[in-house]
Amino acid sequence: MTDAVAEVGGTAGVAEDWARDKQVFGVPWGKAMMWIFLLSDTFIFSCFLVSYMTVRISTTDPWPNPSEVFGLSAFGYNVPLLLIAIMTFVLITSSGTMALAVNMGYRKDRKKTFWLMVATAALGATFVGMQAFEWTKLIMEGVRPWQNPFGAAQFGSSFFMITGFHGMHVSAGVIYLLVVANRVRNGFYERRGGNYEIVEIAGLYWHFVDLVWVFIFALFYLW
Amino acid sequence: MADKEGGHQEHPLGIYWLFWFLLFLLSAFSYWTDFWPDGILRQTAILTLMLAKAAGIVYIFMHMWWERLALKLAILGPPVAIGVLIWLMAYEGHYTEDTREEYYGESTFEPEPVHH
Numbered sequence: 307m308t309d310a311v312a313e314v315g316g317t318a319g320v321a322e323d324w325a326r327d328k329q330v331f332g333v334p335w336g337k338a339m340m341w342i343f344l345l346s347d348t349f350i351f352s353c354f355l356v357s358y359m360t361v362r363i364s365t366t367d368p369w370p371n372p373s374e375v376f377g378l379s380a381f382g383y384n385v386p387l388l389l390i391a392i393m394t395f396v397l398i399t400s401s402g403t404m405a406l407a408v409n410m411g412y413r414k415d416r417k418k419t420f421w422l423m424v425a426t427a428a429l430g431a432t433f434v435g436m437q438a439f440e441w442t443k444l445i446m447e448g449v450r451p452w453q454n455p456f457g458a459a460q461f462g463s464s465f466f467m468i469t470g471f472h473g474m475h476v477s478a479g480v481i482y483l484l485v486v487a488n489r490v491r492n493g494f495y496e497r498r499g500g501n502y503e504i505v506e507i508a509g510l511y512w513h514f515v516d517l518v519w520v521f522i523f524a525l526f527y528l529w
Numbered sequence: 530m531a532d533k534e535g536g537h538q539e540h541p542l543g544i545y546w547l548f549w550f551l552l553f554l555l556s557a558f559s560y561w562t563d564f565w566p567d568g569i570l571r572q573t574a575i576l577t578l579m580l581a582k583a584a585g586i587v588y589i590f591m592h593m594w595w596e597r598l599a600l601k602l603a604i605l606g607p608p609v610a611i612g613v614l615i616w617l618m619a620y621e622g623h624y625t626e627d628t629r630e631e632y633y634g635e636s637t638f639e640p641e642p643v644h645h
Contacts, residue, residue: 316598323599331600341604352611356618363622366629367638373563374643391560398556402549405590412539447644455641506538506592513590517583523556524579528563529572 340507344514347475351518354468355525361460370456372527375449376440390527393436394519400429401516404483404509411505416490419505423487426512430480437473441466468522475515482508538592548589555582 314322323330331338362369373386380388407422444465448455451463486508489495495502559578565571588594593601 319597320599320602323597331603332597333600338600341600345604345607348608349611352608352614356611356614359615360618360622360625363619364625364629366626366633366636368636368640370640371643377643386563387560394556394560395553398549398552401552401586401590402545405545405549406542409539409542409545412537456643457638457640503537510591513586516590517586520579520582520586524559524575528559528575 334503334507336507337503337510340510344510347514351468351471351521354464354471355521358460358464358468358526361464362458365458365460367458369458370454370461372529375444375456376527387527389436389440390523393433393440394523396429396433396436397516397519400426400433401513403429404512408506408509411490411502414500414502416493416496419502420487420491423483423490423505423508427480427483427487430476430483430512430515434473434476434480437469437476441469464526468526472515472518472522475518479512479515482511538595540592540595544589548585552582552585555585 323332329335374384376388376390377384377386378388379385403422404426407419407426410418410422449462449465451466453459454462486504490502490505495504555578559575559582562571562574562578565574587605593605
């Protein structure tokens with residue numbers, strides 16, 4: 307693996323990496339593949355968010371005010387975006403535990419890696435649970451993909467499509483993390499030479515889910 | 530440097546704690562903008578905070594900072610094209626809105642108040 311990475315850096319390094327008739331990226335193939343998958347996923351989410359922008363600009367009906375629609379009353383006050391703020395907090399926390407899990411994996415501390423990954427998955431499951439609550443609440447209030455009482459019909463279709471696709475990514479991530487965590491625990495990777503790159507690759511996916519949420523939070527909930 | 534070993538990304542823990550803390554702080558700021566009056570200032574703040582958080586996640590948590598330029602360009606280059614799509618669709622969206630208003634008139638939709 308080491309000889310695949312040239313010593314030259316910068317733009318000369320780019321030419322070197324592409325022109326030397328060997329593998330281009332000096333990283334494990336799984337990591338290069340995960341990055342390329344995430345790049346394609348970036349385009350999928352971008353298409354959703356750009357469509358949302360287009361329908362929001364082009365509709366003549368008023369757009370529902372997200373801070374009211376997603377507000378909750380707590381302790382007698384109407385707090386704007388309360389649930390969304392908590393969901394953001396949960397997802398950021400899980401991103402931190404994941405980053406620590408990757409680090410512990412490289413240190414070959416299997417126990418800590420396992421528990422940090424389990425914590426990440428648990429936080430992810432909490433996020434999906436809160437999203438299910440949010441969906442239920444909006445559906446009971448009459449929000450549908452084709453209409454809603456608060457404003458432009460496109461609000462519902464954008465909301466269910468974007469958060470639904472993101473929630474599906476989180477759910478898949480929870481399963482992925484639990485599978486990898488279990489293999490860290492039972493020594494699967496130890497028997498294959500003790501390489502914990504897979505934890506970082508799973509981590510890339512998890513951080514990407516958090517990254518997408520940053521964009522959804524800013525563009526859908528705050529805008 | 531870690532990247533000489535072919536993608537092995539082991540860094541001091543301090544950088545994760547620092548960025549984790551920053552991520553909470555920036556998100557709190559993002560939430561705070563929801564209480565600001567609508568306008569260019571609020572929109573700029575939302576976008577700036579969003580991009581700062583996104584850059585931090587990609588560069589620090591996803592270790593892009595330490596990867597070689599060939600990988601950085603291959604992954605971070607193509608999304609630049611999305612900027613063109615955003616520009617085109619914003620243009621198209623405004624055109625559609627204008628034609629709708631011209632041919633169908635202003636919206637007569639009366640929103641119901643939100644109850645919780």
